[in-house]
Amino acid sequence: MKHGGDIYSDGILKGKTLIDFSSNINPLGVPKSFSEHIEEAVSMLTVYPDIKYRALKSNIKEYLDKSYSYFGQNERKFGFNDKNILLGNGASEILDLAIKSLKSITVVVPSFVEYEDNARKHGLTLKYSYLKENFNYDYEDILEKVKTTEGLIIGNPNNPNGCKIDKEKFKDILDYCEENKKIILIDEAFVEFTLDINNSFMDLINDYNCLFIVRAITKFYGLPGVRFGFGITKNEKIIDYFNLMQNPWNVNCFAEVAVKYSLKDIEYIKQSISWIRVQREMMLNELKNIKFIDKVYNTYGNYILIKLRDINCNELYEKLKEQEIIIRKCDNYKGLDNKFIRVAIKDEYLNLKLIDALKSIKM
Amino acid sequence: MKHGGDIYSDGILKGKTLIDFSSNINPLGVPKSFSEHIEEAVSMLTVYPDIKYRALKSNIKEYLDKSYSYFGQNERKFGFNDKNILLGNGASEILDLAIKSLKSITVVVPSFVEYEDNARKHGLTLKYSYLKENFNYDYEDILEKVKTTEGLIIGNPNNPNGCKIDKEKFKDILDYCEENKKIILIDEAFVEFTLDINNSFMDLINDYNCLFIVRAITKFYGLPGVRFGFGITKNEKIIDYFNLMQNPWNVNCFAEVAVKYSLKDIEYIKQSISWIRVQREMMLNELKNIKFIDKVYNTYGNYILIKLRDINCNELYEKLKEQEIIIRKCDNYKGLDNKFIRVAIKDEYLNLKLIDALKSIKM
Numbered sequence: 001m002k003h004g005g006d007i008y009s010d011g012i013l014k015g016k017t018l019i020d021f022s023s024n025i026n027p028l029g030v031p032k033s034f035s036e037h038i039e040e041a042v043s044m045l046t047v048y049p050d051i052k053y054r055a056l057k058s059n060i061k062e063y064l065d066k067s068y069s070y071f072g073q074n075e076r077k078f079g080f081n082d083k084n085i086l087l088g089n090g091a092s093e094i095l096d097l098a099i100k101s102l103k104s105i106t107v108v109v110p111s112f113v114e115y116e117d118n119a120r121k122h123g124l125t126l127k128y129s130y131l132k133e134n135f136n137y138d139y140e141d142i143l144e145k146v147k148t149t150e151g152l153i154i155g156n157p158n159n160p161n162g163c164k165i166d167k168e169k170f171k172d173i174l175d176y177c178e179e180n181k182k183i184i185l186i187d188e189a190f191v192e193f194t195l196d197i198n199n200s201f202m203d204l205i206n207d208y209n210c211l212f213i214v215r216a217i218t219k220f221y222g223l224p225g226v227r228f229g230f231g232i233t234k235n236e237k238i239i240d241y242f243n244l245m246q247n248p249w250n251v252n253c254f255a256e257v258a259v260k261y262s263l264k265d266i267e268y269i270k271q272s273i274s275w276i277r278v279q280r281e282m283m284l285n286e287l288k289n290i291k292f293i294d295k296v297y298n299t300y301g302n303y304i305l306i307k308l309r310d311i312n313c314n315e316l317y318e319k320l321k322e323q324e325i326i327i328r329k330c331d332n333y334k335g336l337d338n339k340f341i342r343v344a345i346k347d348e349y350l351n352l353k354l355i356d357a358l359k360s361i362k363m
Numbered sequence: 364m365k366h367g368g369d370i371y372s373d374g375i376l377k378g379k380t381l382i383d384f385s386s387n388i389n390p391l392g393v394p395k396s397f398s399e400h401i402e403e404a405v406s407m408l409t410v411y412p413d414i415k416y417r418a419l420k421s422n423i424k425e426y427l428d429k430s431y432s433y434f435g436q437n438e439r440k441f442g443f444n445d446k447n448i449l450l451g452n453g454a455s456e457i458l459d460l461a462i463k464s465l466k467s468i469t470v471v472v473p474s475f476v477e478y479e480d481n482a483r484k485h486g487l488t489l490k491y492s493y494l495k496e497n498f499n500y501d502y503e504d505i506l507e508k509v510k511t512t513e514g515l516i517i518g519n520p521n522n523p524n525g526c527k528i529d530k531e532k533f534k535d536i537l538d539y540c541e542e543n544k545k546i547i548l549i550d551e552a553f554v555e556f557t558l559d560i561n562n563s564f565m566d567l568i569n570d571y572n573c574l575f576i577v578r579a580i581t582k583f584y585g586l587p588g589v590r591f592g593f594g595i596t597k598n599e600k601i602i603d604y605f606n607l608m609q610n611p612w613n614v615n616c617f618a619e620v621a622v623k624y625s626l627k628d629i630e631y632i633k634q635s636i637s638w639i640r641v642q643r644e645m646m647l648n649e650l651k652n653i654k655f656i657d658k659v660y661n662t663y664g665n666y667i668l669i670k671l672r673d674i675n676c677n678e679l680y681e682k683l684k685e686q687e688i689i690i691r692k693c694d695n696y697k698g699l700d701n702k703f704i705r706v707a708i709k710d711e712y713l714n715l716k717l718i719d720a721l722k723s724i725k726m
Contacts, residue, residue, distance in 0.1 A: 003611065008413040023411060030408045038401055041617075045393045045588040048386060050371040089452045089590075092610040114611070121607055225408040225616035227452075244484055247455040248366065248477070253588035254404075254617045 002113050002332055010321065018321075019350055022328035024159070024190070024303040026222040027347040028275065031268040033261040034223075044253035051248050056256045057085045060230055063263040064202060070269045071197035078206065084234055086242045089250045091189055091216040091229025095153075098185050098212055098231060099124065101241040104149040108142060110160060110333035112187065115153050125149065130335050135161045135297050135305065139169045143176060151183035156199065157190050160330055160342040162299025164199050177210040183235065185212045192220035192269075193276055194300040202232065209234050217255075219302070220272065221262045228255035276302055279345050286355045287343075292316075292363055294339070302345045305330070310363060312338040323357045365476050365695055373684065381684075382713055385691040387522070387553070387666040389585040390710040391638065394631040396624040397586075407616035414611050419619050420448045423593055426626040427565060433632050434560035441569065447597055449605045452613045454552055454579040454592025458516075461548050461575055461594060462487065464604040467512040471505060473523060473696035475550065478516050488512065493698050498524045498660050498668065502532045506539060514546035519562065520553050523693055523705040525662025527562050540573040546598065548575045555583035555632075556639055557663040565595065572598050580618075582665070583635065584625045591618035639665055642708050649718045650706075655679075655726055657702070665708045668693070673726060675701040686720045 011018035050056075061080050069075040088094035092114065099105060099118040104125035107115050119126050127149050129142045137154070146152045152173070157164040165186075177184050191200045205211050216229035228251060233239065262268065283304060287296045294309040308316060313329040320327055330340035343354060374381035413419075424443050432438040451457035455477065462468060462481040467488035470478050482489050490512050492505045500517070509515045515536070520527040528549075540547050554563045568574050579592035591614060596602065625631065646667060650659045657672040671679060676692040683690055693703035706717060 003411075003414060006414075007410065008415070008417065012413070013417060020410070025409055030405060035405050038405060041588070042393060042398050042401060046388055046585050047370065047383070048366075048587040050375070051366060051369075052371070054371065054376060089615075090610070090612055092612060096610050222409050224411040224612070225404070227612060227615040247453070247459050249453055249455060249587070249590060252452075252590040252615050252617065254615065 007326060010326075016324070019325045019353065021343045021346065021354055022326050023224075024219060024301065024344045025224055026220055026272055026302065027350065028268065028272055029222050031221060031262040031265045033265040033268065034258045037257055037261050038254075041254045041257040044256070049249050049251060049253055049256065052082070053087055053251060053256070054082065056087065056251065056259055057082045059259050059263060060085050063259075064232070066264065068197050070266060071192070071195065071273070073197055076203070078202070080205075080232065083239055084205075084232060086231035086233070086239070087251050088229045088231065090227040091187070091214050091218060093250065094214050094229050094231045095185070095187065097242055097245055098183075098214070098238060099151075099153065100245075101238055102151040102183060104151070106142065106145040106149045106152045108137060108152070108154040108158065110330070110335040111153075111155050112159050113332065116334065128334060131158070131161065131163070136163050137165065137169075139166075139173065143173050146173060146177060146182060149182075151185060152177070153185040153187065155187045155190075156201065157194055157300040159190065159301065160303060160328065160333060160336075161297050161305040162301035162303060164194055164300040165201075167201070174204070174208055174210070178208050182210055183212060183238065184210050185214065187214045189214065189216045189229070190219050190301045191215070192272075193302045195273060195277065199300070205232055205234060211235075212238055217258060217262060221258070221268075223258055223262065226255045226258050227252070228258065275347065276345065279348060279351055282348075283343075283345050283351055283355075287358075290355075290358045292361070293358075303342050304345065306341050306343065308339050308341065313341045314338060316341060316361070319361050320357055323360075325354060325357050370689060373689075379687070382688045382716065384706045384709065384717055385689050386587075387582060387664065387707045388587055389583055389635055389665065390713065391631065391635055392585050394584060394625040394628045396628040396631065397621045400620055400624050401617075404617045404620040407619070412612050412614060412616055412619065415445070416450055416614060416619070417445065419450065419614065419622055420445045422622050422626060423448050426622075427595070429627065431560050433629060434555070434558065434636070436560055439566070441565070443568075443595065446602055447568075447595060449594035449596070449602070450614050451592045451594065453590040454550070454577050454581065456613065457577050457592050457594045458548070458550065460605055460608055461546075461577070461601060462514075462516065463608075464601055465514040465546060467514070469505065469508040469512045469515045471500060471515070471517040471521065473693070473698040474516075474518050475522050476695065479697065491697060494521070494524065494526070499526050500528065500532075502529075502536065506536050509536060509540060509545060512545075514548060515540065516548040516550065518550045518553075519564065520557055520663040522553065522664065523666060523691065523696060523699075524660050524668040525664035525666060527557055527663040528564075530564070537567070537571055537573070541571050545573055546575060546601065547571075547573050548577065550577045552577065552579045552592070553582050553664045554578070555635075556665045558636060558640065562663070568595055568597060574598070575601055580621060580625060584621070584631075586621055586625065589618045589621050590615070591621065638710065639708065642711060642714055645711075646706075646708050646714055650721075653718075653721045655724070656721075666705050667708065669704050669706065671702050671704065676704045677701060679704060679724070682724050683720055686723075688717060688720050
């Protein structure tokens with residue numbers, strides 16, 4: 001399973017519930033504001049969605065402006081047009097198409113396995129820029145690599161380790177790409193978890209034509225099942241490419257309603273902020289005390305990369321599965337090996353359950 | 364609007380309800396069996412779908428076997444494997460990918476505008492086989508054209524007119540394509556409306572490697588908003604192509620639940636059969652009595668192609684819009700012109716409303 005623990009084969013399809021620490025989803029669950037309005041989506045089932053998704057795009061634009069105030073900053077007025085908002089059946093579709101529009105790409109690794117897979121299946125020339133040994137970005141190397149490719153893809157924060165981009169240090173790369181008509185794809189699927197919304201590059205979209213930002217409601221809004229992600233860009237070439245290549249009606253009516261309500265659910269956002277602030281700190285501290293854990297890497301996401309000692313990821317995976325816990329083995333990430341695992345940050349009860357399970361393992 | 368009446372620009376976004384005769388959706392609405400289980404889908408929102416969609420595929424296979432008995436025939440045992448079932452975010456995705464897998468294609472026209480658009484955007488060489496003057500398939504011409512292309516796409520029943528394939532007459536084309544390793548894409552999005560399930564080519568999938576059948580829950584099960592379609596084939600080349608090209612998790616959890624319940628909702632199926640049987644007959648008869656209607660073409664679908672006299676489709680569209688009724692202008696269909704419109708078959712109340720509106724038009 002290239003995407004981590006398979007809760008279906010070992011769990012759901014056998015009628016067993018596994019605790020899935022391999023999947024990085026907000027444990028607060030479905031925003032009530034959405035589930036309370038599910039009938040609104042049911043009433044939309046019998047008509048085709050608006051082929052231009054005008055109401056949906058308007059809700060996204062409102063979110064992008066207001067999210068700054070939700071996260072403690074001043075509200076913004078980006079003034080995006082409908083055409084700057086590209087809609088996807090999950091962020092997967094956005095990433096796939098954006099990558100497909102390029103002939104060559106630099107991928108910062110280790111990172112989401114789909115970046116490389118998409119590049120490979122569409123025949124792009126691939127260059128890798130590896131994170132440094134401390135699992136931070138190697139900005140000089142990224143700049144060198146991007147000089148030889150048409151585009152760059154980088155996670156902010158990066159998955160599986162959780163480092164975030166230092167905007168100061170990234171400026172040379174941005175300026176170089178803008179000047180040389182390169183494309184920078186920034187995957188911000190987890191950016192809300194960093195808690196500082198200024199970590200997002202959204203505020204630079206109006207200045208940098210080279211920027212393409214990918215967002216989703218999958219992670220922070222706890223909705224992987226509904227399938228919705230979006231891209232933001234001022235780059236006409238990519239906009240035209242999406243308009244040509246995308247199938248009509250690619251977003252379902254439940255995703256439309258999820259966006260309408262979840263993205264302005266201030267209560268949900270506040271609770272999520274409180275939760276991640278406390279639990280991330282707790283987990284980072286507790287994991288360091290496990291004897292077969294060599295290193296716990298700092299993270300701005302809702303997941304933690306861990307380096308093991310005296311045990312490999314496959315052995316640990318099996319031992320935890322006996323306790324009905326699934327973790328993410330990281331041996332299929334470029335630049336990592338079987339000494340690495342990733343765990344999600346869940347609610348306090350489950351986090352402590354994981355810590356207890358880890359402590360109980362005899363070696 | 365290349366896809367017909369835009370109920371959003373003139374209606375929904377202005378707070379107005381238009382009666383949409385441009386969209387061919389079962390008027391019985393959302394199957395209750397699905398809406399009653401909507402909470403099951405809500406509970407699936409916080410986990411990624413099974414990347415292999417095992418339960419979903421099993422439900423589709425069950426439907427394909429049992430649908431024969433639902434429509435008055437003996438149940439079948441096709442014995443399809445999971446890999447023979449290809450899943451799409453709407454039939455649009457299935458059609459787009461299947462067409463993209465080819466280098467050249469014969470399109471039977473007039474037909475769904477997306478066939479040609481997909482072929483053009485992926486750079487296929489396009490050949491057209493026009494329906495005959497009576498709007499039936501020209502089997503000899505199809506055979507000649509398909510000799511010069513890698514594949515064929517044909518609607519069964521065909522949209523916008525509603526003719527269905529005569530399997531006897533089609534046999535030469537099938538045999539030729541099988542022998543010469545061509546691909547036949549049969550769009551059966553409306554096949555349930557023909558009421559005779561033997562009109563489907565599903566029973567030939569096990570014998571003909573060249574066959575690829577496209578189905579959806581959009582039309583007969585009244586669910587365009589949920590976005591779900593599927594393809595059935597034994598053709599390994601296309602199966603491999605889909606496996607390589609498709610994005611993971613392309614089907615949302617509401618579509619999974621819709622399939623689980625709607626496709627075995629015998630009550631819904633029975634009511635739909637009664638409705639279409641009566642209303643199709645009524646509409647075909649009534650429309651013939653409208654003075655500015657030149658011809659009403661026989662149909663096996665839930666839509667009727669109409670040739671006008673002394674008025675063109677744009678004029679009629681505007682006159683009906685004044686009465687808050689939207690029809691499908693057919694002037695952007697290859698082989699048709701502004702003398703043609705298409706209307707959906709809706710429930711009795713709305714059908715009579717359309718007939719009255721047509722009768723009221725002064726010329």
